[in-house]
Amino acid sequence: MNVLIGHYNYWIVIFLMMAGLYVVIAQGNLVKKIVGLNIFQASVFILFISMGKVEGGTAPIVTQGVSLYSNPLPHVLILTAIVVGVATTALALALVVRINEAYRSVEEDEIHEQDQSF
Amino acid sequence: MITQHLPILQVIVPLLTAPLCLLVQDRRFAWGVSLAASWTAFLIAALLLDQTLEQGVISYELGGWPTPWGIEYRVDTVNAFVLLIVAAISSVVLLFAQRSVAKEILFTRIPLFYTAYMLCLAGLLGITVTGDVFNLFVFMEISALSSYTLIALSEQRRALTAAYQYLFMGTIGATFILIGIGLLYMMTGTLNMQDLSQRLPAVTGTRTVETAFAFLTVGISIKIALVPLHLWLPNAYAYAPSVVSAFIAATATKVAFYVLLRFMFTIFGVSFAFKTMPLNFIFMVLALAAMFAGSTAAIFQDNIKRLLAYSSIAQIGYMILGISFASVTGLTAAILHLFNHALMKGALFLSLGCIVYRLGMANMEQMRGLGRLMPWTMAAFVIGGLSLIGVPLTVGFISKWYLVVGALERGWWPLAVAVLVASLLALVYVWRVVEVAYFQAPSPAHAGEIREAPRSMLLPTWALIIANLYFGIDTSLTVGVASQAARQLLGVSE
Amino acid sequence: MRPPIQPHNLVLRIAAKMLIPPILMFALYVQFHGETGPGGGFQAGVIFAAAFVLYALVFGIDLARAVATERVLSVLASLGMLLYIGVGLASLFAGANFLDYDVLAQERMEGQHLGIFLTELSIGMAVAAVMMIIFFAFAERGVRR
Numbered sequence: 239m240n241v242l243i244g245h246y247n248y249w250i251v252i253f254l255m256m257a258g259l260y261v262v263i264a265q266g267n268l269v270k271k272i273v274g275l276n277i278f279q280a281s282v283f284i285l286f287i288s289m290g291k292v293e294g295g296t297a298p299i300v301t302q303g304v305s306l307y308s309n310p311l312p313h314v315l316i317l318t319a320i321v322v323g324v325a326t327t328a329l330a331l332a333l334v335v336r337i338n339e340a341y342r343s344v345e346e347d348e349i350h351e352q353d354q355s356f
Numbered sequence: 357m358i359t360q361h362l363p364i365l366q367v368i369v370p371l372l373t374a375p376l377c378l379l380v381q382d383r384r385f386a387w388g389v390s391l392a393a394s395w396t397a398f399l400i401a402a403l404l405l406d407q408t409l410e411q412g413v414i415s416y417e418l419g420g421w422p423t424p425w426g427i428e429y430r431v432d433t434v435n436a437f438v439l440l441i442v443a444a445i446s447s448v449v450l451l452f453a454q455r456s457v458a459k460e461i462l463f464t465r466i467p468l469f470y471t472a473y474m475l476c477l478a479g480l481l482g483i484t485v486t487g488d489v490f491n492l493f494v495f496m497e498i499s500a501l502s503s504y505t506l507i508a509l510s511e512q513r514r515a516l517t518a519a520y521q522y523l524f525m526g527t528i529g530a531t532f533i534l535i536g537i538g539l540l541y542m543m544t545g546t547l548n549m550q551d552l553s554q555r556l557p558a559v560t561g562t563r564t565v566e567t568a569f570a571f572l573t574v575g576i577s578i579k580i581a582l583v584p585l586h587l588w589l590p591n592a593y594a595y596a597p598s599v600v601s602a603f604i605a606a607t608a609t610k611v612a613f614y615v616l617l618r619f620m621f622t623i624f625g626v627s628f629a630f631k632t633m634p635l636n637f638i639f640m641v642l643a644l645a646a647m648f649a650g651s652t653a654a655i656f657q658d659n660i661k662r663l664l665a666y667s668s669i670a671q672i673g674y675m676i677l678g679i680s681f682a683s684v685t686g687l688t689a690a691i692l693h694l695f696n697h698a699l700m701k702g703a704l705f706l707s708l709g710c711i712v713y714r715l716g717m718a719n720m721e722q723m724r725g726l727g728r729l730m731p732w733t734m735a736a737f738v739i740g741g742l743s744l745i746g747v748p749l750t751v752g753f754i755s756k757w758y759l760v761v762g763a764l765e766r767g768w769w770p771l772a773v774a775v776l777v778a779s780l781l782a783l784v785y786v787w788r789v790v791e792v793a794y795f796q797a798p799s800p801a802h803a804g805e806i807r808e809a810p811r812s813m814l815l816p817t818w819a820l821i822i823a824n825l826y827f828g829i830d831t832s833l834t835v836g837v838a839s840q841a842a843r844q845l846l847g848v849s850e
Numbered sequence: 851m852r853p854p855i856q857p858h859n860l861v862l863r864i865a866a867k868m869l870i871p872p873i874l875m876f877a878l879y880v881q882f883h884g885e886t887g888p889g890g891g892f893q894a895g896v897i898f899a900a901a902f903v904l905y906a907l908v909f910g911i912d913l914a915r916a917v918a919t920e921r922v923l924s925v926l927a928s929l930g931m932l933l934y935i936g937v938g939l940a941s942l943f944a945g946a947n948f949l950d951y952d953v954l955a956q957e958r959m960e961g962q963h964l965g966i967f968l969t970e971l972s973i974g975m976a977v978a979a980v981m982m983i984i985f986f987a988f989a990e991r992g993v994r995r
Contacts, residue, residue: 259528262524262528268520271524275524275527275528278528278531279527279531282531282534282535282538285535285538286538289538289541289542297888299887299888312538312541315490317892318490318494319493319534321892321977322494322497322501325497325501326497326501326523326527328984329501329504329505329523330520330523330524331988332987332988333504333508333516333519333520333523334520335988335991336508336516337513337516337517337520340513340516341513349517353514353517361942361947361948364938364942364947364948368935368938368939368948371935372932372935374931375927375928375929375931375932376928376932378924378927378928379924379925379928379929379932381924416947416948417947418947418948418949419947419948419949419950419951420946420947420950420952
């Protein structure tokens with residue numbers, strides 16, 4: 239029981255990770271795949287952020303009367319990773335826009351068909 | 357004074373050039389400044405290699421923060437060697453680039469092309485020079501995102517789907533690496549490579565570290581395009597602009613391979629990676645699969661760029677095979693092949709770039725009789741191909757020789773035989789091109805119009821071909837540095 | 851390009867006009883408060899860009915483009931990056947390591963202050979510009995089927 243409840247953050251991470259990967263693999267729509275990739279990346283962000291939590295600690299800003307802080311480093315790392323994620327999403331969507339212009343479709347199998355017939 | 361700042365300048369010089377290209381928006385300026393920056397980076401890399409050979413490890417603390425807390429740039433023989441080859445290939449490719457880019461990329465996008473190119477170079481150099489695992493992830497994403505852009509700049513529409521596929525595989529790989537880094541940080545509280553390697557032995561028994569190891573191995577294997585995870589590579593190389601194929605094929609997977617070396621040997625250590633975890637066995641099987649599957653697939657390709665892409669997959673197999681020996685000779689062979697393969701693939705893709713410049717495409721059909729129409733270009737291709745096969749007096753022979761010696765040292769003679777047989781497969785696919793180009797009459801449509809490629813493209817191609825021959829004959833630099841790097845990675849003293 | 855919201859949508863237009871200045875102010879607050887409290891260039895840049903996005907959505911992209919032209923945005927983005935590297939190189943020329951803020955001013959604390967201010971400013975510029983570039987790139991290139 240303790241494994242289930244005490245580590246709930248990891249269960250959330252694993253669920254999101256698998257859900258994201260499943261969407262990436264199973265969906266044929268290029269835009270939906272990007273959504274899946276985002277969910278997959280978000281799971282890793284949560285993994286890092288939940289790691290920085292210190293029980294009873296507050297936000298890591300120096301104030302009087304507080305001696306226990308959360309670990310700020312994972313947050314900083316994830317800020318960077320989120321920026322990378324935004325860039326990846328923007329680039330992927332831009333590619334989809336151009337694929338749509340070139341193939342008139344955003345469905346994987348239709349695009350594949352057009353490539354084969356050619 | 358400036359010499360102590362070389363590790364950071366290595367990254368900053370190309371990184372500074374990228375916004376300049378965007379700011380000025382002039383194709384001539386963009387090309388000139390990129391070329392200058394790349395050659396400066398090459399000079400810095402050469403100085404760094406020289407420094408490490410003389411003084412040992414160079415450490416640089418960013419922002420003056422002391423080592424385990426701040427980001428450290430750390431250069432030893434291994435990454436100095438990788439820096440040198442990456443900067444060298446980039447410089448030669450840029451010399452070649454001006455005309456090829458003008459032909460293959462939309463006029464208005466050319467300054468953007470150089471912006472992305474310099475970002476990619478900065479990312480690759482950054483991955484190599486950094487001593488901090490999170491910094492490594494960030495640079496990996498910089499280089500990866502810019503290389504997706506570079507591939508998508510091609511005018512063929514299949515490049516778009518190839519870039520999309522590469523983006524997905526690359527992002528999943530990078531995210532796996534990020535998970536691995538996170539789990540390591542969870543167990544040790546540090547991101548510095550040196551610090552990690554000291555703290556990890558205390559916690560290696562835990563499942564978290566084993567999971568981190570698995571995530572990192574799979575993530576990096578995607579970036580290297582090791583066989584079951586290679587599917588993004590052929591299309592990405594085949595449909596990218598020629599310059600991009602040459603640059604990325606010769607550097608991106610090599611740098612990812614360096615990352616693998618760094619994680620396996622420096623951070624986790626040989627005894628964990630190869631004794632606690634059965635990595636050598638896994639790598640050996642995958643390497644053999646890569647060598648044979650890659651070469652066999654290459655034989656049946658009609659598009660020459662795709663043929664070379666599959667051959668790259670096979671060559672990655674040789675490098676991984678070298679690692680799986682976990683011996684000084686095996687590792688020397690792997691590092692040598694990293695360097696040598698960059699030279700071969702750079703030369704081959706550049707000569708294909710010349711062909712595409714004249715023909716617009718590089719399929720078997722169009723190659724007919726090209727040996728007579730473009731003699732210098734085809735001669736370069738043939739010598740590059742010989743190097744790929746591993747004929748003596750070329751670099752390909754040197755690295756395969758060390759690989760075979762490494763296999764025999766361990767008493768694994770079937771592996772030595774496998775290397776030789778896989779080389780014969782390389783002979784088959786190179787021969788196919790040679791046969792079409794030299795022994796078939798040129799198609800009448802081409803006969804009048806196809807001339808030799810311009811000199812500004814031939815010279816860089818031949819520069820790499822001559823490097824292929826030179827380092828195949830005078831091996832004192834490459835073998836010396838590679839074996840020293842291998843000893844450093846394994847922690848064996850002289 | 852999609853047409854802007856119709857002129858008779860007065861509520862939206864007036865609400866947007868009232869909201870945009872506070873959003874810009876808030877972005878500047880987050881930007882310059884970043885040294886001592888939560889905030890910083892990344893967040894501020896995104897908030898700043900959000901004001902422009904809101905403007906473009908309500909009043910049409912052409913009007914927004916009158917200020918945020920492609921050239922202005924790309925210059926802003928590259929200047930941001932150049933400023934960041936410039937700060938690093940300045941400390942390098944002052945005799946310390948790259949991005950060591952201590953040597954940027956006479957006093958160590960002042961140097962830290964100046965260094966963080968400038969790098970956050972550069973990040974804010976670059977992020978705001980890039981977010982707008984991304985928005986406009988998509989908004990102006992819809993394919994309708």
